[in-house]
Amino acid sequence: MKLHHFLILLFAALIHHSCDYVEAPYIQVGANGCTVAEPTFTPRTNPVRKILIEDFTGHRCGNCPRAAEKLSDIYNNNPNRIIPVAIHSELSGYFTAPLGGTGKYSYDFRTELGKAIDQKFGISSAGIPNGTVNRKKINNSAVISFTQWENQVNQLLAIPPDMDIQIKNYFNPSDSSLCSYVYVQALSNLSGSFKVVCYLVENDFINWQKDYSYPGEDIENYQHEHILRAPLSTTWGTLLTDGSVSAGQTFVNGYSIKFNMERWNPDNCYVIAFVYNENTDEVIQAEQEKVTN
Amino acid sequence: MNWGSIHGNFGFDGQYYNNDSLIGAPNVPERFRANGFLNLVYTNGNFSAGLRYEMYLPKPLLGFDNRFEGQGIPFRYASYKLGGLEVTAGSFYEQFGNGLILRFYEERALGFDNFLDGFRAKYSPYKGIQMTGLIGKQRYFWGHSDGLVKGFDAEINFGELFEKLQDKKIKLILGGSFVSKYQKDQEIPNPDNPNQLLNLPLNVGSWAGRLTFGIGRFQMNSEFAYKINDPNRTNNFIYRPGTAFYLSASYAQKGFGITVQAKRVENFDFRSDRNETGNALLMNFIPMLNKQHTYMLAATVYPYAVQTNGELGLQADINYTTPKWLAKKYPTQINLNFSMVNALDTNLTGDRYGYTTEIFGFGRKLYMDANIEISQKLSKKVKLNLMYMYLFIDRNLVQGFGYTPREIHSHIAVADVTYKFLPKHTLRFEVQTLQTKREMDHLDDRVNGSWLMGLIEYSFAPNFFVSIMDQWNYGNPTADFRIHYITGTVGYNIGSTRFSLSYGRQREGIVCIGGVCRQVPASNGLTISIMSSF
Numbered sequence: 067m068k069l070h071h072f073l074i075l076l077f078a079a080l081i082h083h084s085c086d087y088v089e090a091p092y093i094q095v096g097a098n099g100c101t102v103a104e105p106t107f108t109p110r111t112n113p114v115r116k117i118l119i120e121d122f123t124g125h126r127c128g129n130c131p132r133a134a135e136k137l138s139d140i141y142n143n144n145p146n147r148i149i150p151v152a153i154h155s156e157l158s159g160y161f162t163a164p165l166g167g168t169g170k171y172s173y174d175f176r177t178e179l180g181k182a183i184d185q186k187f188g189i190s191s192a193g194i195p196n197g198t199v200n201r202k203k204i205n206n207s208a209v210i211s212f213t214q215w216e217n218q219v220n221q222l223l224a225i226p227p228d229m230d231i232q233i234k235n236y237f238n239p240s241d242s243s244l245c246s247y248v249y250v251q252a253l254s255n256l257s258g259s260f261k262v263v264c265y266l267v268e269n270d271f272i273n274w275q276k277d278y279s280y281p282g283e284d285i286e287n288y289q290h291e292h293i294l295r296a297p298l299s300t301t302w303g304t305l306l307t308d309g310s311v312s313a314g315q316t317f318v319n320g321y322s323i324k325f326n327m328e329r330w331n332p333d334n335c336y337v338i339a340f341v342y343n344e345n346t347d348e349v350i351q352a353e354q355e356k357v358t359n
Numbered sequence: 360m361n362w363g364s365i366h367g368n369f370g371f372d373g374q375y376y377n378n379d380s381l382i383g384a385p386n387v388p389e390r391f392r393a394n395g396f397l398n399l400v401y402t403n404g405n406f407s408a409g410l411r412y413e414m415y416l417p418k419p420l421l422g423f424d425n426r427f428e429g430q431g432i433p434f435r436y437a438s439y440k441l442g443g444l445e446v447t448a449g450s451f452y453e454q455f456g457n458g459l460i461l462r463f464y465e466e467r468a469l470g471f472d473n474f475l476d477g478f479r480a481k482y483s484p485y486k487g488i489q490m491t492g493l494i495g496k497q498r499y500f501w502g503h504s505d506g507l508v509k510g511f512d513a514e515i516n517f518g519e520l521f522e523k524l525q526d527k528k529i530k531l532i533l534g535g536s537f538v539s540k541y542q543k544d545q546e547i548p549n550p551d552n553p554n555q556l557l558n559l560p561l562n563v564g565s566w567a568g569r570l571t572f573g574i575g576r577f578q579m580n581s582e583f584a585y586k587i588n589d590p591n592r593t594n595n596f597i598y599r600p601g602t603a604f605y606l607s608a609s610y611a612q613k614g615f616g617i618t619v620q621a622k623r624v625e626n627f628d629f630r631s632d633r634n635e636t637g638n639a640l641l642m643n644f645i646p647m648l649n650k651q652h653t654y655m656l657a658a659t660v661y662p663y664a665v666q667t668n669g670e671l672g673l674q675a676d677i678n679y680t681t682p683k684w685l686a687k688k689y690p691t692q693i694n695l696n697f698s699m700v701n702a703l704d705t706n707l708t709g710d711r712y713g714y715t716t717e718i719f720g721f722g723r724k725l726y727m728d729a730n731i732e733i734s735q736k737l738s739k740k741v742k743l744n745l746m747y748m749y750l751f752i753d754r755n756l757v758q759g760f761g762y763t764p765r766e767i768h769s770h771i772a773v774a775d776v777t778y779k780f781l782p783k784h785t786l787r788f789e790v791q792t793l794q795t796k797r798e799m800d801h802l803d804d805r806v807n808g809s810w811l812m813g814l815i816e817y818s819f820a821p822n823f824f825v826s827i828m829d830q831w832n833y834g835n836p837t838a839d840f841r842i843h844y845i846t847g848t849v850g851y852n853i854g855s856t857r858f859s860l861s862y863g864r865q866r867e868g869i870v871c872i873g874g875v876c877r878q879v880p881a882s883n884g885l886t887i888s889i890m891s892s893f
Contacts, residue, residue, distance in 0.1 A: 084509060084537075084539030085587050086588075087560070088588050302709045344709075
């Protein structure tokens with residue numbers, strides 16, 4: 067073998083061994099990620115449209131329990147059709163800021179995620195309690211007063227679904243990791259860029275709440291519901307299609323998170339997922355699934 | 360017996376610092392700081408060996424990275440040539456093509472030094488064919504990079520290979536290179552979700568192909584480079600691959616020359632450590648396509664820093680000298696230069712891939728420079744140089760201070776007169792002005808509004824010179840910041856040794872060489888400088 071033949075072979079070997087191509091979603095699989103392989107999903111026979119309601123609230127907001135009650139009514143009146151999220155945003159200032167020490171209102175409900183959503187839709191600057199219904203904009207604003215939620219929900223529920231979402235959760239108590247697979251199936255031809263978003267929420271969390279209609283105003287054992295805890299996807303989600311989607315197309319994305327066991331109780335947690343149109347920000351389908359069975 | 364020969368050079372820069380809070384000079388408790396170096400190279404036939412001693416005591420001069428503090432011999436090598444083979448062990452500098460994927464070099468004035476410590480072999484099997492392979496770790500102040508660099512380059516010069524081409528005045532060079540870095544795994548959280556860890560590529564490869572072609576008076580040089588997923592701190596850990604393209608074409612004849620250059624750079628910051636920023640551990644070099652100005656206000660008030668993670672740039676440069684038949688006693692030399700750099704217009708994908716963009720996706724304008732320089736000898740004794748320049752810069756984008764526009768439009772004019780009043784005795788005068796609007800929302804900035812600058816220099820060839828210079832930010836909206844930065848300098852040359860002393864104020868700013876920049880704080884004091892070679 068001549069020297070330059072040898073060099074060419076050496077060069078080829080160098081190239082071959084010197085590139086690590088990483089595939090999307092670029093997140094580690096292993097100790098802190100999904101150790102569970104992607105499951106198979108079966109399309110549902112009668113999918114329905116479900117509605118995402120984001121309730122921006124605060125533990126020291128004395129009028130906020132009125133919005134939570136309204137949300138609870140809507141949730142109970144439309145079984146399995148409503149995906150609620152309660153967001154305690156730092157931008158609400160006094161209402162959400164924890165008090166120092168370990169006494170009442172010392173718990174911090176706030177998350178960076180909640181702040182980012184607030185920043186985008188401008189809820190706190192409109193004042194709380196307020197919220198969004200499917201992040202749908204009316205007169206260019208997604209902020210809807212809680213007294214208008216029901217009306218908005220009823221209008222949206224009447225529309226047949228454009229997509230269906232299924233979630234499968236795999237919680238591993240040994241390392242307190244959760245792996246969630248989100249399946250999205252297009253039911254009609256749609257144009258626009260669509261993203262899927264996946265968050266963690268927690269129910270039945272007992273802590274202090276200010277309530278102006280409660281004698282003494284401070285409720286120690288208030289049951290907080292649907293608290294937004296953390297993102298599993300990124301804040302604004304994973305791109306599904308850029309431009310258009312046709313009926314029958316399916317997408318599966320896996321997300322993982324390490325549980326903060328000191329703060330979150332897996333048995334009370336839900337994974338919520340929704341798909342929105344990036345061009346309008348409007349949510350077109352939503353779903354939730356318990357973390358543990 | 361042949362004992363071989365030793366040659367080398369040394370340099371010393373020391374500065375006494377005065378306190379001067381008005382210009383924003385930091386307090387230097389040591390009062391005196393110095394940078395020094397000595398290069399020694401021993402050659403004997405085909406063998407050579409060298410080393411460099413460096414010293415930064417008690418700390419590096421202001422504006423140099425404090426991590427250089429100390430002294431030692433970071434650079435040492437031995438090299439041997441045997442026929443077409445040349446082997447180097449130890450420290451070395453290298454560049455593949457235009458440097459798009461690999462350039463190890465030193466720029467002393469910037470405090471930039473990224474040599475590779477390792478092993479290199481160059482092999483030329485035939486005249487006109489050259490191959491280079493290397494492996495090693497980069498200099499990191501007084502230690503080495505965490506990452507390992509491997510590279511291979513091959514170049515075929517057809518002009519040297521086939522003599523017929525030379526007869527036809529055709530030049531053709533083809534080259535290709537491959538560079539890879541390896542860095543061990545780390546726990547890096549997903550910037551979008553700190554609960555998740557990124558799946559990092561440990562081996563990041565890149566390749567480049569280049570072509571130089573010349574025929575007669577025309578010549579072109581182009582290179583394209585590609586880099587696979589390389590999430591790092593400078594690109595906020597995105598996985599999109601990077602590309603870089605460079606093209607330069609020129610035509611020259613007597614009295615006239617034109618050069619047109621273009622580049623497109625996307626996500627091409629390449630370092631041997633994914634966590635580094637600034638100028639540390641850079642492995643590549645993106646050429647700057649802007650005129651390298653020499654006049655103070657044009658070069659240093661609003662300099663351009665190359666945006667290695669995304670820019671589109673163009674430059675045209677024309678040189679013209681009036682022909683003899685115009686019957687002027689002295690010809691006029693004219694240089695016209697235009698350059699423009701835009702950011703890339705990107706659409707964020709919202710995930711770790713990063714963004715999508717078009718080939719000609721011109722985004723916001725970063726920098727623009729349109730200038731004309733006229734040089735005219737008026738008599739045997741007097742020479743005149745005039746320059747006008749329009750300069751646009753978005754300071755926030757170029758200096759990485761965020762996306763809020765901070766647009767500066769400025770007009771710069773320079774008159775430079777050289778008067779040789781006696782043989783060997785020359786006086787030179789410079790007057791410069793930079794005219795721009797005050798930035799009322801940046802009242803804390805000591806570089807704000809219009810400037811005037813004047814210089815008088817006397818030189819007695821070839822040994823002695825003395826000069827005094829004043830830069831005055833008379834247009835600063837903050838009255839206290841309308842500062843005169845006055846500096847006096849005396850220099851003396853003996854043989855290949857040059858001494859200089861200067862005293863005065865140096866304003867805060869950014870020093871850039873070839874688009875690579877460093878931030879320099881203001882200072883006030885006495886600077887002593889010695890340079891020598893032997």
